[in-house]
Amino acid sequence: GAGVSQSPSNKVTEKGKDVELRCDPISGHTALYWYRQRLGQGLEFLIYFQGNSAPDKSGLPSDRFSAERTGESVSTLTIQRTQQEDSAVYLCASSARAGVTYNSPLHFGNGTRLTVT
Amino acid sequence: AQSVTQLDSQVPVFEEAPVELRCNYSSSVSVYLFWYVQYPNQGLQLLLKYLSGSTLVKGINGFEAEFNKSQTSFHLRKPSVHISDTAEYFCAVRLPRGGSNYKLTFGKGTLLTVNP
Numbered sequence: 001g002a003g004v005s006q007s008p009s010n011k012v013t014e015k016g017k018d019v020e021l022r023c024d025p026i027s028g029h030t031a032l033y034w035y036r037q038r039l040g041q042g043l044e045f046l047i048y049f050q051g052n053s054a055p056d057k058s059g060l061p062s063d064r065f066s067a068e069r070t071g072e073s074v075s076t077l078t079i080q081r082t083q084q085e086d087s088a089v090y091l092c093a094s095s096a097r098a099g100v101t102y103n104s105p106l107h108f109g110n111g112t113r114l115t116v117t
Numbered sequence: 118a119q120s121v122t123q124l125d126s127q128v129p130v131f132e133e134a135p136v137e138l139r140c141n142y143s144s145s146v147s148v149y150l151f152w153y154v155q156y157p158n159q160g161l162q163l164l165l166k167y168l169s170g171s172t173l174v175k176g177i178n179g180f181e182a183e184f185n186k187s188q189t190s191f192h193l194r195k196p197s198v199h200i201s202d203t204a205e206y207f208c209a210v211r212l213p214r215g216g217s218n219y220k221l222t223f224g225k226g227t228l229l230t231v232n233p
Contacts, residue, residue: 004160031219042121042207042223043161056217091160106221108160 004109006092012115013082021077021112025094030072033095033106036061038088046090049075082116089113119144119210121224129230132200138193138227140208148210150191151221152182155205164206167191168213178202203231 005024013019025032034046045059049069060066064082069075079086089111096104124139142148149168153161165176172184182193191208205226212218 033219035223040126040225042225043209043221045220045222048219050219056219093160105163105166106161108162110158110160 004092004094004107006090006109006112008112009110010113010115012117015084015116016081018078018080019082019114021079021090021114023075023077023092023094023109025073025075025092026107028072029094029096029107031095031097031104032069032075033093034067034075034077035091035093036088037091037111043091046077079114082114084116087114087116119148119212119222121208121210121222123206123208123224123227125227126225127228127230129232130198131232133197135196136194136198136202136229138206138208138229140191140193140224142189142191142208142210144189144210144212147213149213150182150184151209151211152176152180152191152193153207153209153223154178155207155226157204161207164193198229198231200231200233202229204229 007022030051032049035043037043047067048056064080067077091111093106093108095106120143122141130136151166152164154164155161164180165174167174167184175181180195184191205228207226208224209221211221
């Protein structure tokens with residue numbers, strides 16, 4: 001596809017339910033990021049995948065959050081037992097390479113707006 | 118660790134007026150600096166970046182930013198704004214090298230509203 005695709009675009013769920021958010025990166029992009037954007041806040045780093053290396057999960061706020069990526073393709077972010085403070089826009093981004101190769105900009109998806117009632 | 122402060126959460130301006138969106142950062146080492154724009158219900162797009170060299174960098178849509186090392190600032194400017202510039206603008210920093218240099222640290226954003 002032409003850009004990073006995220007689904008669903010909107011998700012409303014009841015407190016305590018599990019949700020799964022999906023990200024399709026740009027084909028060929030080896031690096032994939034998840035960020036969280038809460039109302040009135042900047043973007044918080046959640047997790048980073050680079051090729052077959054172990055992911056950097058240092059930004060995940062609790063053990064209710066997990067993410068997977070199959071090879072260099074789709075990623076899913078799962079939130080278990082959702083809480084109201086999980087309400088936010090979850091943004092996915094990909095890049096051709098990361099780190100030292102600074103000329104590879106991040107391409108962001110349009111995000112998934114999660115509302116926990 | 119790095120941090121980014123965007124001093125204004127909201128900036129209202131009239132069309133064709135100049136605008137400056139302020140960004141200050143804190144870091145014990147040199148960083149790369151970025152400005153991103155987010156239009157309603159969309160993801161972020163890169164406006165411009167400072168990596169090294171000339172401290173005045175030009176980006177898309179007529180925006181420019183100036184890196185000031187002594188003041189640890191990277192303010193974004195446009196001499197004449199359009200209605201279509203209404204969006205949220207984020208300043209971000211990243212380490213140029215090191216174990217976690219893939220991470221961007223973002224400010225809280227500045228909502229620019231351009232009024233007719």
